[in-house]
Amino acid sequence: MREIVLINITGEDRPGLTAAITGVLAQGGVNILDIGQAVIHDTLSFGILVEIPHTEQASSVLKDVLFTAYKLDQQVRFTPVSEDDYQQWVGGQGKTRYIVTLLTRKVTAEQLQRVSSITAQYGLNIDHIDRLSGRMPLDTPADQGKGCIEFSVRGEPSDPAALRADFLSVAQELNVDIAFQRDSVYRRNRRLAVFDMDSTLIEAEVIDELAKAAGVGDRVSDITERAMRGEIDFRASFTERLALLKGLPESALEQIGASLRLTEGAELLFAELKRLGYKTAILSGGFSYFAKQLQVRLGIDYVFANELQIEDGLLTGVAVEPIVDAQRKADLLRQLAEQEGLRLEQTIAVGDGANDLPMLGLAGLGVAFRAKPLVKQSAKQAISTLGLDGILYLLGFRDREGTE
Template identity: 90%
Template sequence: MREIVLINITGEDRPGLTAAITGVLAQGGVNILDIGQAVIHDTLSFGILVEIPSTEQASSVLKDILFTAYKLDQQVRFTPVSEEDYQHWVAGQGKKRHIVTLLTRKVTAEQLQRVSSITAQYGLNIDHIDRLSGRMPLDTPADKGKGCIEFSVRGEPADPQALRAEFLSVAQALNVDIAFQEDSLFRRNRRLAVFDMDSTLIEAEVIDELAKAAGVGEQVSEITERAMAGELDFRASFKERLALLKGLDVSVLDSIGASLRLTEGAETLFAELKRLGYKTAILSGGFTYFAKQLQAKLGIDYVFANELEVVDGKVTGVAVEPIVDAQRKADLLKELAHKEGLRLEQTIAVGDGANDLPMLAIAGLGVAFRAKPLVKQSAKQAISTLGLDGVLYLLGFRDRDGQL
């Protein structure tokens, strides 16, 4: 009668251990049903589920494994598994899988406890836990740290919206980001990433900077704030703000462009996306004049933004159609996906304002970046703790995968 046994081996990691253990199993004609291995701080945890052809062989094989492990200074444990339990385990392989991603400046036990408790509460079983972020020195400044833990979970929550709401609540309480997404083929096969510009790729709202130069800074900033929060129609508010810039001398554009700062992580993100073969685009309610500068700096493939009309060296304050508003952004995302021969599931959209919500909603991965509460609640995913390169973690990218 065949025997099914789970073999767990722990101890100091060393070269050749896996070969030695599987060599013993090979001599006993053993079949491998499952296998997994992890090394944390040079300590090995190695599990292997085996089918041994007969009870007589089992005794000999397990004795040889015990002797080999002893020689290698490893601890070993054997757990018998019934055929009924094994078949139940096999039957579970059709269950949906999801990825829960924790992003934080510094990983703490409380963060992991809260995330794992919520997953258990909603009937999700954690299969794997991986650290995607690199090793951080102990004295890393609080605002410079970068931590990411990825949980691979099995099952389907009865109420996905309630699960997301609870993750969002915990994220706000602990000042972390928690993403929850289906672990599908498309997650690892995305090829187009589109971005808002103002307060997403750059740390400013350009129209507010232009308004300051025109002497109407407070008026325009107030309108911008309400528009980004979804309190005002973007299209109408854009025309209203632009009209206030009438007469602004075009000479100020260069100085404002030179003062704009890229958002944390932007250069890393675009360098890696380019290396991975992604097409990238700016879809902005801002101005083409400044978007073109970013295109040159970051190597962006497409730019769609609003034209700043200038006559006789002065801004006219008149909007040039078509205005890139919320619906236009979503339409452009569809057009670019079609042009590149991609499904929408293969696209990423990142933005911070209410006018970004339509494109975030239809993208395969929609990320609200350092966004207002309304936008964070409405978007599929949100990043507020880390920089733009945190988007890479949502793709399963590890720091060690990078070439920067």
């Protein structure tokens, strides 16, 4: 007759502990059914689910484990597990798994309580909790912190739409981001990332900056806002705004290009994506003059943006066809994925405006970055609290895995 026992060991972490405990189990001919270990602030929590082939061996094996743990200054708890309970546990391994990712400047107990309560409310069980962000000094300025906690959950949500709505509501209330995505083989195997440019890779809408130089800033800015909110068609708004720039000297482009600032986290994100073997692209309704500057600066592989028509050193107020609008962005994403031999599930798309929604919906991971409310509600995922490098956390990337 066999026995199944869950062994829990806690205490100060020290080298050789795992080898010592498993060595005792090895001498008893024990089979390992499950094992897990975590260390928090040098305190160990170690669990082993074992099958002891013969009942008469159990007492001797467990006594040896207890003695070895005592010598290592560890506490031990033994919990018998019935075969029925074990078989029920085995039967649950086929259940769907999801990843819930909490992103914030500073992790608080309230944030974790609200996220864990929502997962429980919709029938999801938390299997693992991991900190992906690095260790933060206590005196880190509030606007410079980076916190990310990843929950691995099991089950099928009773109402996926309501679950997402609750996560979005909590995210807005507590000024955090909460991502919810299926845990699949593609999550850590994506290989193409495409980005909008204006207000995504750079902290400006270039057409608004050009409009200021042309003396029509307020008129163009108002149209831009309405377009980004999805109140008016992008192509129509683009044509209207561009016409107002007619006669602007070409020299203004250089001045504006020199003043553009990268979005927080952009350089780190692209450095890591390149190191991980990703192909990257700009798919922008903005202008290629500025996109090509970013291409050089960030090492981007592809650029698709609108070409300004210039005659006699002056902008004509029109762009060279084809215009990169919402549909073309989605088409280009599909085209690039096919060109690179990738499935769409292996792609990432990032943008902030309504004209980005088709490509965000098409990509395996679509991220609305510091986006307007309509876009945040419609996109699969959203990041507003951290910089662009927060996207790495959605891939399961840990800060300690970085180049620094």
